[in-house]
Amino acid sequence: IAGITQAPTSQILAAGRRMTLRCTQDMRHNAMYWYRQDLGLGLRLIHYSNTAGTTGKGEVPDGYSVSRANTDDFPLTLASAVPSQTSVYFCASSPGAPGNQFFGPGTRLTVL
Amino acid sequence: GQNIDQPTEMTATEGAIVQINCTYQTSGFNGLFWYQQHAGEAPTFLSYNVLDGLEEKGRFSSFLSRSKGYSYLLLKELQMKDSASYLCAVTDSNYQLIWGAGTKLIIKP
Numbered sequence: 001i002a003g004i005t006q007a008p009t010s011q012i013l014a015a016g017r018r019m020t021l022r023c024t025q026d027m028r029h030n031a032m033y034w035y036r037q038d039l040g041l042g043l044r045l046i047h048y049s050n051t052a053g054t055t056g057k058g059e060v061p062d063g064y065s066v067s068r069a070n071t072d073d074f075p076l077t078l079a080s081a082v083p084s085q086t087s088v089y090f091c092a093s094s095p096g097a098p099g100n101q102f103f104g105p106g107t108r109l110t111v112l
Numbered sequence: 113g114q115n116i117d118q119p120t121e122m123t124a125t126e127g128a129i130v131q132i133n134c135t136y137q138t139s140g141f142n143g144l145f146w147y148q149q150h151a152g153e154a155p156t157f158l159s160y161n162v163l164d165g166l167e168e169k170g171r172f173s174s175f176l177s178r179s180k181g182y183s184y185l186l187l188k189e190l191q192m193k194d195s196a197s198y199l200c201a202v203t204d205s206n207y208q209l210i211w212g213a214g215t216k217l218i219i220k221p
Contacts, residue, residue: 040213042199042212043199043201044211048208058208090154090155101145101157102157103154103156104154105153106153106154
C-alpha cells in the first residue's frame with residue numbers, strides 16, 4: 001500500500017452499537033489525525049496523535065476514543081453510536097505537527 | 113474564539129481567473145494551508161504560506177498578509193477539472209489546523 005488507507009469505506013450502524021474505524025499509513029509519519037466532515041461545517045478535529053504512544057483531544061472528542069499503539073495504525077472507536085455521529089470521517093497523517101497533512105479516502109458512516 | 117471565513121460558493125468561466133479569499137482570526141499563527149477537495153474525495157494539499165507575500169505554483173498562487181489576517185488563492189487559466197471545493201486552514205498556537213468550511217468553485221464552459 002502507499003499512503004493512507006481507511007476501512008470500511010462506508011457503514012450503516014444502528015444507534016447504540018460500538019464501531020471502530022480503521023486507519024493505517026505506510027509513510028512512517030509521526031502525527032496522525034481524525035476529522036469529521038459535515039456539510040457546511042468543514043473539517044473538525046476529533047482526536048490527534050503527535051507520536052506513537054500519545055494522543056490528544058481535538059475540537060469535538062465527545063463520544064469518540066483513539067489509541068496509537070504503533071506508528072502506522074490509529075483506530076477511532078465510537079463506544080455507543082448516536083445519530084449525530086452520522087458523518088464522513090477522514091484520517092490524516094503528517095511527518096510532524098502540524099505539517100502538510102495527507103488524507104485517507106474517508107469512511108461514510110450513517111447511524112440510524 | 114477561532115474563526116476562518118471563506119465564501120460558500122463561487123462561479124467562474126473556463127479559461128478565466130478566479131480569486132478565493134480567506135480571512136482568519138486564530139489564537140496564534142504558524143502558517144496557512146490551502147487544500148483542494150473534489151466531491152466525494154479526500155482533501156489534497158495545494159499550498160502553504162507562513163511569510164507575507166505571494167507563492168506561485170504553476171496555475172495556482174497563494175497570497176498571505178499576516179497583519180490583515182488574510183489570504184487568497186488565485187487560479188489562472190481555469191479548467192473544468194478545477195471544479196472542486198477549496199479549503200483554507202490555519203495552524204494555531206497549539207500547532208493544530210483550524211479549517212474553514214470551504215469554497216465550492218463551479219466552472220462553466
